[in-house]
Amino acid sequence: MNLFIIFLLLDYWSLNAISATNTEVAIIRRDLNFTGMVNYDGFLSETHTVRTKDGYILTLYRVSSPNCSALRDSEPIMFMHGLFLSGDDCITPGPSGSHCYEYASACLDVWVPNARGTVYSRSHISLNPDTDSEYWNFSFDEMAQYDMPAVIDYVINATNKNQITYIGHAQAVATLLNLCAAKPEYNAKIKVGFGLSPTAWLYNCRFSVIQIDGALSTVLTGLIEAGLNAEFLPRGGVYQPFVKLLCGTTDLSYPACSDLLFAVLGNDSYQITEDTMKVLTGHLPGGTSLKNFNRWGQIYKNGFTKYDHGSVKNLLEYGTLTPPVFDLSNVTMKWIFITSYGDYVSNVTDVDTLIANVSNATKCIVSDKTFGHLDYLFGKDVPTMITPMITTYVDTGKFECL
Numbered sequence: 001m002n003l004f005i006i007f008l009l010l011d012y013w014s015l016n017a018i019s020a021t022n023t024e025v026a027i028i029r030r031d032l033n034f035t036g037m038v039n040y041d042g043f044l045s046e047t048h049t050v051r052t053k054d055g056y057i058l059t060l061y062r063v064s065s066p067n068c069s070a071l072r073d074s075e076p077i078m079f080m081h082g083l084f085l086s087g088d089d090c091i092t093p094g095p096s097g098s099h100c101y102e103y104a105s106a107c108l109d110v111w112v113p114n115a116r117g118t119v120y121s122r123s124h125i126s127l128n129p130d131t132d133s134e135y136w137n138f139s140f141d142e143m144a145q146y147d148m149p150a151v152i153d154y155v156i157n158a159t160n161k162n163q164i165t166y167i168g169h170a171q172a173v174a175t176l177l178n179l180c181a182a183k184p185e186y187n188a189k190i191k192v193g194f195g196l197s198p199t200a201w202l203y204n205c206r207f208s209v210i211q212i213d214g215a216l217s218t219v220l221t222g223l224i225e226a227g228l229n230a231e232f233l234p235r236g237g238v239y240q241p242f243v244k245l246l247c248g249t250t251d252l253s254y255p256a257c258s259d260l261l262f263a264v265l266g267n268d269s270y271q272i273t274e275d276t277m278k279v280l281t282g283h284l285p286g287g288t289s290l291k292n293f294n295r296w297g298q299i300y301k302n303g304f305t306k307y308d309h310g311s312v313k314n315l316l317e318y319g320t321l322t323p324p325v326f327d328l329s330n331v332t333m334k335w336i337f338i339t340s341y342g343d344y345v346s347n348v349t350d351v352d353t354l355i356a357n358v359s360n361a362t363k364c365i366v367s368d369k370t371f372g373h374l375d376y377l378f379g380k381d382v383p384t385m386i387t388p389m390i391t392t393y394v395d396t397g398k399f400e401c402l
C-alpha cells in the first residue's frame with residue numbers, strides 16, 4: 001500500500017517535472033526571435049538581406065541541420081508565410097514538427113523570406129517605417145511585384161539552381177499567382193508550388209476578421225486613397241504582453257485560448273497543442289500595413305480582383321467602376337493546393353474557383369475534416385500529414401494526398 005502511494009507520488013512528481021520543463025522551453029522559445037529559436041533548437045541559420053527594386057530591405061533566412069554533411073542536390077525550398085504572420089511560422093512548433101526543420105533534417109536547402117512590413121523586414125533604403133507613413137503604402141500587390149521576384153532571383157542565384165520548390169501559406173499563394181500572371185517568365189523558376197490553405201477568391205470565407213474587413217473596406221479604401229497609410233498589428237504592439245500573459249504562460253488558459261482561435265479560424269480539434277500555443281503568443285502577429293489588411297477586405301467583397309481604388313479612380317484606372325478580376329491565364333506553373341473541409345479561411349468551394357482559373361493545378365483535401373487555417377503550420381499532425389506530402393514529392397516527383 002505504502003509502496004503504491006510512493007509510486008503514485010513519484011509518478012506525479014515526474015509528470016510535473018516533465019510538464020514544467022516543457023512549459024519552460026515553450027516560454028523561452030516564445031520570447032526568442034527567428035535566429036534565436038533556430039539556434040536554441042539545435043539547427044543552423046544564415047541571414048541574407050535582399051533589396052527590392054522599390055527600396056524595401058527584406059530579411060531572408062536560410063536553415064540547415066548540423067547533421068547533414070552536404071545538402072542534397074535538389075531544388076532549394078522556399079517557405080513563404082501568409083498575412084499577419086512571418087517566417088517564424090516554419091519553426092514555431094519546435095524541432096519535431098515544424099516545416100523548415102523537417103526539410104532541413106532531410107538535408108534540403110531551406111530559405112525563408114519575410115514580406116515587407118513584417119518584424120524582420122521592417123526596413124527601407126530611404127523611408128523610416130516609424131516616421132514615414134509612405135513606407136506603409138503597400139499591399140500584397142507590391143509584394144507580388146517586388147518582394148517575390150527579388151527573393152526568388154536571390155535564391156536561384158545564390159544556390160546556382162534553375163528552379164525552387166515553393167511552399168506558400170494563404171496570402172503567399174496570391175502573391176506568387178500575381179507574379180506569374182504579370183511576369184510569366186517566373187513560371188519556369190518554380191518547379192512546383194504547394195499552396196497551404198490557399199487564398200484568392202474568398203467569397204465563402206468565415207474568418208470573422210476578414211468579414212469585418214470586408215464590411216469596412218469601402219470606408220478604409222477612401223481613407224487610404226486620401227493618404228492614410230499606417231502599420232497594422234505590429235509584432236510587439238501594446239497587446240503582446242497581454243496575449244503572452246493570457247495564452248502564453250500557463251496551461252490553465254489553454255481551453256479558452258484554443259476555443260477563441262477555433263471560433264474564428266475553424267474547429268481544429270486541438271491540433272495546436274498547449275506548448276505550441278504558448279510559443280505562438282510571442283510570434284503572432286508578424287506585422288503588415290493597414291492597406292494590405294484592407295486589401296483582403298476588398299478581396300472578400302469583390303473576388304480575386306485588382307486593387308480597388310474606389311469607383312471614381314477605378315473608372316480612370318480600369319475603365320470600370322469595380323476593379324477587374326485577375327486574369328490568371330499566364331499562370332502555367334504547377335500548383336498543388338492543400339485544403340480542408342474545416343478551414344474557415346480557405347473554403348474548398350473557393351479553392352475550386354481558383355483551380356478553374358489556373359491551367360496546372362490540383363487540390364488535396366486533407367483527410368482530417370477538422371483541419372483549420374493555422375493547423376497547416378502549427379498543428380501537431382504537420383510532421384505526419386503535411387510535410388511528408390512535400391518531402392515525398394521532392395524525393396519521387398509523385399504526389400500523394402494524405
Ligand SMILES: *[C@@H]1O[C@H](CO)[C@@H](O)[C@H](O)[C@H]1NC(C)=O
Nearest residue numbers: 032033034035036059119120
Ligand atoms: C535576435 O535576437 C538576438 C538575441 O537576442 C539579437 O542579437 C538579434 O539582433 C535579434 N535579431 C533580430 C533580427 O531582431
Ligand SMILES: *[C@@H]1O[C@H](CO)[C@@H](O)[C@H](O)[C@H]1NC(C)=O
Nearest residue numbers: 041042043065066067095105
Ligand atoms: C543531430 O544528431 C544528433 C545525434 O543523433 C541528435 O541528437 C540531434 O538532435 C540532431 N540535431 C538535429 C538538429 O537534428
Ligand SMILES: *[C@@H]1O[C@H](CO)[C@@H](O)[C@H](O)[C@H]1NC(C)=O
Nearest residue numbers: 153154155156157158159160
Ligand atoms: C549572384 O551570386 C554571386 C555569388 O554567388 C554574387 O557575387 C552576385 O552578386 C549575385 N548576383 C546577383 C544579381 O545577386
Ligand SMILES: *[C@@H]1O[C@H](CO)[C@@H](O)[C@H](O)[C@H]1NC(C)=O
Nearest residue numbers: 181182183184327328329330
Ligand atoms: C501575360 O504575359 C504577358 C508577357 O508575356 C504580359 O504582357 C501580359 O500582360 C500578361 N497577361 C496578363 C493577363 O497578365
Ligand SMILES: *[C@@H]1O[C@H](CO)[C@@H](O)[C@H](O)[C@H]1NC(C)=O
Nearest residue numbers: 134137224225226227228229
Ligand atoms: C501610394 O502609392 C501609389 C502607387 O502605388 C501612389 O499612386 C499613391 O500616391 C501613394 N500614396 C501615398 C499616400 O503616398
Ligand SMILES: *[C@@H]1O[C@H](CO)[C@@H](O)[C@H](O)[C@H]1NC(C)=O
Nearest residue numbers: 262263266267268269270370
Ligand atoms: C469541434 O470538433 C469536435 C470534435 O471534432 C466537436 O465535438 C465539437 O462540437 C466541434 N465544435 C464546434 C464549435 O464546431
Ligand SMILES: *[C@@H]1O[C@H](CO)[C@@H](O)[C@H](O)[C@H]1NC(C)=O
Nearest residue numbers: 191192332333334335359360
Ligand atoms: C504541369 O506541370 C508539370 C511540371 O512542370 C508538367 O510536367 C506537366 O506537364 C504540366 N501539366 C500541364 C497540363 O500543363
Ligand SMILES: *[C@@H]1O[C@H](CO)[C@@H](O)[C@H](O)[C@H]1NC(C)=O
Nearest residue numbers: 204206341342343344347349
Ligand atoms: C464553405 O462554404 C460553404 C458554402 O458557402 C459553406 O456551406 C461551408 O460551411 C463553408 N465551410 C467552412 C468550413 O467554412
Ligand SMILES: *[C@@H]1O[C@H](CO)[C@@H](O)[C@H](O)[C@H]1NC(C)=O
Nearest residue numbers: 201303304325353354356357
Ligand atoms: C474563374 O473565376 C471566376 C470567378 O471570378 C469564375 O466565374 C470563373 O468561372 C472561373 N474561370 C473558370 C474558367 O472557371
